[in-house]
Amino acid sequence: MGVSFRGRESEARESRLGSVTGYCGTLRGLYAETGCGGPSDRQRCYSQASLCSAACALSILSYITDAAIVHHSPSGCAVTAMQVSNNKDQLAAKLGLDNSKSCYVCTDMNESDTVFGATENLREVVLETYRRYKPNAIFVAASCVSGVIGEDLGSVVEDLKEELDIPIAPIHCEGFKSKIWASGFDAAFHAILNSIVKPPEKKRNIVNVINFFGGARKEITEIFKNLGVEPLFLLSNTNIEQLSRLSESVATVSTCGTLGTYLGNGLQEKYGVPYVRSLQPHGIAGFESWLVELAKALGKEAEAREYLALEKEKYLPKIEEAKKKLTGLRAVIGMGPGFNFNTTRALQELGIEIVYSAAWHFDKQYDDGLAPAAFKYLVDHSPNDYNLSVNDLQNQELVNILKRVKPDIYFSRHVGSTVWAMKLGIPALCVYDEYAIFGYRGLLNFAYSILDIVTNRSFTENLSKRVKLPYTDWWLKQNNSHFLIDGGVTA
Amino acid sequence: MIKILDQPRYVCALGAMQTVQGIYRGVPVLHAGPGCAGKLAAGIAGNNGDSGYISPQIYPCSNVTEKEIIFGGEERLAETIENALRVVDGDIFVVLSGCTAEIVGDDIAKVSSRFANMEKPVVYVETAGFKGNNLEGHEWVINAIIEQYLAKKPVKEKVKGLVNIWGPVPSYDPFWVGNIRELEKLLIEIGLTPNAIFGEYRGIENIDKIPQAEFNLLVSPWVGLKNVKLLEEKFQTPYLHYPTLPIGAFETGKFLRTVGKYAGVDVEVVEAVIERHEKEYYYHIERTSDVFLENRTMSRRFSTVTNATDALAISKFLVNDFGLVPEKQYITDDTPEEYRDSIEKYFTEFEYGIEAKVTFSKDAYRIHEEIRNCDYFGPPLIIGSIFEKKLTKELSGNFLAVSVPIKERLILHSSYVGYHGGLRLLEDIYTYVLKQFN
Numbered sequence: 001m002g003v004s005f006r007g008r009e010s011e012a013r014e015s016r017l018g019s020v021t022g023y024c025g026t027l028r029g030l031y032a033e034t035g036c037g038g039p040s041d042r043q044r045c046y047s048q049a050s051l052c053s054a055a056c057a058l059s060i061l062s063y064i065t066d067a068a069i070v071h072h073s074p075s076g077c078a079v080t081a082m083q084v085s086n087n088k089d090q091l092a093a094k095l096g097l098d099n100s101k102s103c104y105v106c107t108d109m110n111e112s113d114t115v116f117g118a119t120e121n122l123r124e125v126v127l128e129t130y131r132r133y134k135p136n137a138i139f140v141a142a143s144c145v146s147g148v149i150g151e152d153l154g155s156v157v158e159d160l161k162e163e164l165d166i167p168i169a170p171i172h173c174e175g176f177k178s179k180i181w182a183s184g185f186d187a188a189f190h191a192i193l194n195s196i197v198k199p200p201e202k203k204r205n206i207v208n209v210i211n212f213f214g215g216a217r218k219e220i221t222e223i224f225k226n227l228g229v230e231p232l233f234l235l236s237n238t239n240i241e242q243l244s245r246l247s248e249s250v251a252t253v254s255t256c257g258t259l260g261t262y263l264g265n266g267l268q269e270k271y272g273v274p275y276v277r278s279l280q281p282h283g284i285a286g287f288e289s290w291l292v293e294l295a296k297a298l299g300k301e302a303e304a305r306e307y308l309a310l311e312k313e314k315y316l317p318k319i320e321e322a323k324k325k326l327t328g329l330r331a332v333i334g335m336g337p338g339f340n341f342n343t344t345r346a347l348q349e350l351g352i353e354i355v356y357s358a359a360w361h362f363d364k365q366y367d368d369g370l371a372p373a374a375f376k377y378l379v380d381h382s383p384n385d386y387n388l389s390v391n392d393l394q395n396q397e398l399v400n401i402l403k404r405v406k407p408d409i410y411f412s413r414h415v416g417s418t419v420w421a422m423k424l425g426i427p428a429l430c431v432y433d434e435y436a437i438f439g440y441r442g443l444l445n446f447a448y449s450i451l452d453i454v455t456n457r458s459f460t461e462n463l464s465k466r467v468k469l470p471y472t473d474w475w476l477k478q479n480n481s482h483f484l485i486d487g488g489v490t491a
Numbered sequence: 492m493i494k495i496l497d498q499p500r501y502v503c504a505l506g507a508m509q510t511v512q513g514i515y516r517g518v519p520v521l522h523a524g525p526g527c528a529g530k531l532a533a534g535i536a537g538n539n540g541d542s543g544y545i546s547p548q549i550y551p552c553s554n555v556t557e558k559e560i561i562f563g564g565e566e567r568l569a570e571t572i573e574n575a576l577r578v579v580d581g582d583i584f585v586v587l588s589g590c591t592a593e594i595v596g597d598d599i600a601k602v603s604s605r606f607a608n609m610e611k612p613v614v615y616v617e618t619a620g621f622k623g624n625n626l627e628g629h630e631w632v633i634n635a636i637i638e639q640y641l642a643k644k645p646v647k648e649k650v651k652g653l654v655n656i657w658g659p660v661p662s663y664d665p666f667w668v669g670n671i672r673e674l675e676k677l678l679i680e681i682g683l684t685p686n687a688i689f690g691e692y693r694g695i696e697n698i699d700k701i702p703q704a705e706f707n708l709l710v711s712p713w714v715g716l717k718n719v720k721l722l723e724e725k726f727q728t729p730y731l732h733y734p735t736l737p738i739g740a741f742e743t744g745k746f747l748r749t750v751g752k753y754a755g756v757d758v759e760v761v762e763a764v765i766e767r768h769e770k771e772y773y774y775h776i777e778r779t780s781d782v783f784l785e786n787r788t789m790s791r792r793f794s795t796v797t798n799a800t801d802a803l804a805i806s807k808f809l810v811n812d813f814g815l816v817p818e819k820q821y822i823t824d825d826t827p828e829e830y831r832d833s834i835e836k837y838f839t840e841f842e843y844g845i846e847a848k849v850t851f852s853k854d855a856y857r858i859h860e861e862i863r864n865c866d867y868f869g870p871p872l873i874i875g876s877i878f879e880k881k882l883t884k885e886l887s888g889n890f891l892a893v894s895v896p897i898k899e900r901l902i903l904h905s906s907y908v909g910y911h912g913g914l915r916l917l918e919d920i921y922t923y924v925l926k927q928f929n
Contacts, residue, residue: 046574049552050527074620076503079534416548
């Protein structure tokens with residue numbers, strides 16, 4: 001454990017965790033390279049656009065119901081405000097929450113700001129934002145421009161702390177600082193951990209659930225009753241008061257290891273709230289590991305096992321039946337590493353063979369210094385040592401993989417990624433819902449989603465017959481690792 | 492004075508990558524941060540088709556990191572362009588620079604010019620986010636294509652009746668494809684040959700025809716003026732500036748007469764087209780007027796909170812076609828100062844001497860405060876973006892989102908332009924109205 005959660009900022013994952021965005025090999029090959037400073041991060045001499053930390057950091061913070069974001073940036077960076085608009089209202093409306101104190105404003109930096117700096121305007125915008133929305137916390141976010149011209153957000157924030165009686169924190173999420181957009185999650189959680197969370201006053205029967213949108217709120221609330229605890233879903237639809245008391249919770253779990261590592265481990269290190277190290281709750285093994293490990297932390301293992309046995313009895317026969325219809329399907333998967341490894345395991349539980357896996361990035365370890373449990377599980381249990389690349393969301397690489405491997409189905413999890421398989425005539429399923437494979441019931445639903453998609457191929461085939469790929473014949477004949485430099489093996 | 496962008500409804504100049512995306516087989520090549528493309532596209536296009544032959548997730552991009560900021564990114568850009576030309580099957584490559592590249596002083600003109608003699612045209616545009624908004628960026632992209640591509644081609648003869656159509660901005664206008672197609676249809680009906688470069692299967696072929704047009708038709712209050720002026724300078728093509736995107740019978744008739752007269756089309760041809768359309772249009776208005784007249788919740792007064800194009804087009808329709816009275820109109824697209832006076836004047840030219848006050852603002856908090864404090868003498872009709880949804884609910888008014896960020900709507904080929912567009916707009920407004928108690 002070499003990580004300090006108390007520094008000025010959370011640091012990029014590349015330097016903090018040794019995470020990489022370029023690799024081409026196999027699952028076990030990657031594991032073999034993870035010791036001794038490896039794997040080495042292979043660079044690309046050609047890339048397509050990916051995503052930045054600011055998008056991740058500021059979108060998750062936007063869903064807090066009473067916090068303000070002040071983005072010190074040109075107008076384009078604040079496009080996240082458009083993206084989250086309405087979505088956050090729809091989400092809050094589901095729970096009947098008032099989110100009128102939540103806002104996202106921008107200092108709209110222009111050319112003269114880049115020459116003379118604009119911290120004075122930033123200061124005024126923060127104060128005006130407070131006057132307008134009376135938020136219970138303000139996050140002052142950096143941008144590439146503010147970073148390059150050296151705007152000192154830290155001291156602006158320090159000065160403002162004397163004028164405002166609410167928490168105010170800088171978010172160091174400059175897009176150029178990390179190629180791994182998940183570094184943005186860490187930047188956001190760094191601010192939560194160090195500027196919002198207070199030392200505990202008393203313990204409460206609450207389990208922090210680090211996730212995105214709380215889609216399985218009802219189910220998890222019911223399940224947790226068996227353990228005598230209540231879930232608190234983070235960050236969307238929480239408020240600052242709830243977040244300030246995260247240190248009082250009895251444990252933290254996460255539905256995505258990539259997302260959860262910084263806050264989960266940070267709460268453990270700073271306040272002793274145990275961060276449950278388990279698989280994520282996708283499919284059978286994941287669900288059981290997730291719930292049992294949590295129960296162990298709460299001293300309720302017997303209760304968890306009793307609940308699981310009942311549920312298993314209800315769903316396992318149905319899952320077995322679905323599995324018969326899916327066994328032997330060959331799949332390619334392209335997702336961020338957290339969901340990738342957990343989804344892969346669930347697919348293998350359904351008898352589906354993974355023939356190629358693309359992870360958008362790879363964390364060889366989380367902030368506890370341990371390899372991600374879901375990755376290690378596959379290294380130990382996967383029936384085959386499938387080909388794996390760390391892809392940085394490079395679609396041209398993915399297309400060549402799909403063209404060569406010709407799977408029966410492609411599973412994706414990222415904006416704009418699913419359709420390219422369909423254009424090749426390969427049925428594809430976008431697994432956006434983080435709870436799409438949650439537990440036994442989720443696995444059953446997921447099995448039938450897969451079955452439906454490989455059965456009715458009309459949408460895929462109708463589309464693929466009428467479109468042309470935007471790649472040259474030359475590129476389509478190249479190996480997908482063509483643009484990766486610095487040696488390495490090819491798969 | 493404090494500079495605050497609250498509830499953004501436009502993005503930075505790099506957002507003009509969507510203009511390149513709007514050109515079939517056009518390829519934006521970004522020298523920018525890793526997140527710019529995906530974020531901008533998701534924000535502007537949202538649910539309404541940001542993908543296509545290519546998509547923001549596959550734009551070649553240098554994904555600027557600390558290394559390029561410290562040591563300069565020109566070589567990184569060069570290898571990005573070089574490989575983009577090998578990998579992507581496109582017809583025109585437009586290099587767009589982002590904030591960081593320009594601050595650190597990368598010379599994208601110099602780097603791009605290395606590829607001037609490649610098989611495929613490579614042009615460049617400086618679109619650093621801090622230099623302007625996406626609408627200005629849109630103009631810069633088109634000017635770059637004119638100057639760096641078209642102006643270098645051999646001169647061809649003008650073609651009688653060929654008219655370039657400019658105005659609707661790809662993606663930023665959620666109805667851009669439908670609106671352009673409808674303008675094309677109207678021109679065809681009065682015997683002209685439209686040439687538009689955006690949308691399905693037009694692309695480079697139509698770009699190549701631009702210099703041959705008899706005139707350029709700009710249908711927009713200001714976006715595109717710089718382009719038609721440059722085309723006039725480069726190719727001596729005159730232009731007709733028609734500021735109002737025509738919606739409904741009144742404005743479309745006026746539009747057809749103006750274009751017809753400018754193009755020297757026989758008046759009888761134009762009048763016959765107008766008459767045929769008006770018969771159909773008023774058939775529908777007549778059979779539905781009971782609903783319009785008897786609905787108790789429909790507002791009598793309205794405000795728009797949107798870009799200059801939509802604010803003008805929709806208020807002209809609601810006043811001159813539909814008989815409503817405007818309250819203040821709010822223009823939120825950061826219209827450059829130089830155009831603001833003339834735009835204000837357009838809002839004083841309604842029928843019956845009706846005028847509307849106009850406020851230009853990117854601070855929607857203040858706009859909403861003004862709307863709250865304005866007496867609409869009944870429930871207001873607010874037409875804007877999704878940001879006005881809650882506000883309208885609070886005021887028990889009626890609401891329609893027509894501009895970015897639009898959300899909660901899926902738009903494929905619909906259009907508000909022309910006669911059918913006017914009917915469509917009424918359908919959409921009344922779909923909301925009818926959801927309220929009546």
